[in-house]
Amino acid sequence: MPPQGRRRRIDSERLFDDVRDWIERFVNxxxxDDLHIITLWILHTHLVTELKSTPRLMIGSIAPESGKTTLLDHMNRLCHNPVQAASMTPAVLPRILQHSMATVLLDEVDRALKPDKEGVNDLIAILNSGYRVGGARILMVKGEGGAFIPMKLPTFAPVAMAGNRPHLPDDTRSRSIHIVMMPGGEDVEESDWDDIEDEAKELHDRIAEWAETVRDQVPNTSRVELPPECKNRLKEKWKALKRVAVLGGERWGATADKLIKHAxxxxxxxxxxxxxxxxxxVMLMMDLHAVWPEEKNFMSSERLANRLLAHNPEYWARDTERENTRDLNAQRLGKLIHEAAKVNSVRGVRNGPRGFRKKDLNPIWMRLGLPLR
Structure with missing residues (x-):
């Protein structure tokens, strides 16, 4: 035992390797590389309060009985304060998080998060809001005298979801890192908890002890270097795991970079x-940039619509989101550009056709990282 008041030194790289090797023993x-993702995700749950963001982990498979629930069982032993369930209600999840941080492990989300199931939209909203610190939900609770009053409850928490091809909204998918399970082969051990429970508990305690030794170092990783193209939603998903990875040493930091570049x-x-x-x-601005002739300062809406249809007919010759299935035309194009960029059509010459000026679109293209026209 180390002297009282001093923490023993923990070999971070060895711990990371041991967690990865543990997972590899029991799942396929x-x-x-998914084993590295699982390892970093498990470890990050013990530091999530300091990291202030957390990617959702989506666990899928190519076939039933590929070990999704088995993986959740192991995560239930290794993650920080886990709550494992096959279903969850919009009212229960914030209540769980009201008093302490928890790691939420949802199984069978292909059933639990079916779009037509009651309460699913509210639950999805909670999952989407809880990927970073400050996420909250307002619930009406009984106050003194029995009157209902609003109460703000936190939604920020790590969430892992397992299921066969669940129909999740784009917002939820874009906040998730996906791994794919395979049926176990002969080299995959059976998870006999009567035999391995104590060993799993020992590994969990090592993770928890390690987290305490590095907790003060986490703020120093806030400016961790990421691959140049890791921006926006990709950055939101991967930065927390990269911050954990560098705490495991140079090799694990390089491993995280490899994972990000692959993503x-x-x-x-x-x-x-x-x-x-x-x-x-975004699609509209990218395609407008692609079809705009460099020598033209003004293009009529009709000509732009025709160019878009020729450039990307699979997208613009049918309904994309809200309107019916008619092809893109000048009126619809004007509406879409206004909604996307708050840019209105103008006349290039008096009594001429309405259209758009390049100088009005160049700032939007520049913010999207596209070269000026």
Missing amino acids: VMNP IAEYKAERESGINRPPIG
Whole structure:
């Protein structure tokens, strides 16, 4: 035992490796890098108050009985103050978090978060708001004399969700890191808790003790270096895990960079294939930039609409979100540009057709990282 008042030194890199090796013993993942993600996610739950943000972990599989629940069982032993459940109500989750931070582990979310299920929209709103510190929900509670009064309850907490292809809204998906489970092979051990419970408890206690030794160092990681293209929602998802990774030493910091770069490449590939399209306003500005002739300072709405249809017919020749299935036309284009950028159409010449000026769109393109026209 170390002298009273002094904490014993813990080998962070070895601890990280031990957590990864523990998970690998009992589950099978499609991509070995997912084991690193799981490790960092488990560790970050013990420091989430200092990190002030937390990515949702979405655990999917290519087939039933691939170990999703098994993984949650192990996370239930290793994460900070876990709450494991197959369902959760919008009223219960904030109540759980009212008194102390907890790690929420939701199983069978393909059923629990079905869009047509009562209360799901409210629960999704809580999950979306709780990815960073300050997230809250207002509930009406009974006060003195039986009158109902509003009470602000926190929603900030780490959340892992397991399920077979759940239909989650884009906002929830974009805040989630996805891993994919595989059916276990011969080298995957059975999770016999009668035999391994004490060993798991020992590993949990080592994680908790490590977290106490590094807690004061977490603020120093707030400016941790990220790959250049890790911005916006990607940064929101990955920064917390990178901050934890650097506490595990240089090798784990480099591992986190590898994970982030892979996520960036995957994000780009999904966008190019149309799997993960940007919001309609961003898509519109990107396509307008692509079709705008460099030599033109003004383009009529009709010509722009025709160019967009020729450039990206799969997107603009059908309904994208709110309107019916008619092709893009000048009137609809004007409405979409106004909604996306608060830019109104003008006449290039007196009594000429209405359209848009390049100088009005250049600031938006610049903020999106697109070169000036």
